[in-house]
Amino acid sequence: MTFESSHREPQIEPRWSGRKDKRARTPIANGTRLIMADGRSLWAKRFTEICSAHCADLGGFDNLSQAELAIIKRAATLQVELEALETRLANGEGKIDLVAFAQISNGMRRLLETVGIRRRPRDCTPNLAEIVASHHNDAEMIDARAEQSRVDEMVEQGCDTRAEESSVEEDTP
Known part of the structure; x- marks a missing residue:
């Protein structure tokens, strides 16, 4: 047997709810x-x-x-x-x-x-452009370090680095 109440909760609406003026x-x-x-x-x-x-x-x-x-x-x-x-x-x-x-x-x-004021964490995730730029900068840094180590080796061997660099530039197309 189910108990059903005939009592309903009143729906409270503002007095002006139907007015358009x-x-x-x-x-x-x-x-x-x-x-x-x-x-x-x-x-x-x-x-x-x-x-x-x-x-x-x-x-x-x-x-x-x-x-x-x-x-x-x-x-x-x-x-x-x-x-x-x-x-x-x-x-x-x-x-x-x-x-x-x-x-x-x-x-x-x-x-x-x-x-609802709250602290919002800042998004620190890099976007694609930042990732590509950092890899490009890393590649340039590796190239620069390799060039520097090549020059350092030449200096240790007593070679004239200016003459070597000019001959290297002539060899490259």
């Missing part, structure tokens, strides 16, 4: 803005740049969930504020609270780790 939603919800500001201030421009860069690192805006986007926005906020503190310090406008700076930095790091 973007004006019915806020600028943040319809994707035209990242923050509820006009975006002309230096802070807002830098915030938008940072959000865009982080979104691009994670595969683009369309590939992010709303939760990931929220975390990116919080990390971008912290990053803009850290940059403002760094600017104050660099301009000699007084001291900053380094403990607060470290706490904000750690908070930003944790947020970025949550969305």
Whole structure:
């Protein structure tokens, strides 16, 4: 005997899910803005740049969930504020609270780790052109060493290397 429940899990959809009119939603919800500001201030421009860069690192805006986007926005906020503190310090406008700076930095790091920031190993594998070039350079090096050893032997035997080299050049077609 199987037990079947008539109870179903409710499917939760946003209230605007069926709407096509973007004006019915806020600028943040319809994707035209990242923050509820006009975006002309230096802070807002830098915030938008940072959000865009982080979104691009994670595969683009369309590939992010709303939760990931929220975390990116919080990390971008912290990053803009850290940059403002760094600017104050660099301009000699007084001291900053380094403990607060470290706490904000750690908070930003944790947020970025949550969305997937990680160390990416650099590809050290040589490509075909590099392999061919290294073999070509090795062959040239072997030829140069052979030539040098031939000259060294001639010097040991007391031969005039300049005369020998000119006769060698005449013999080659």
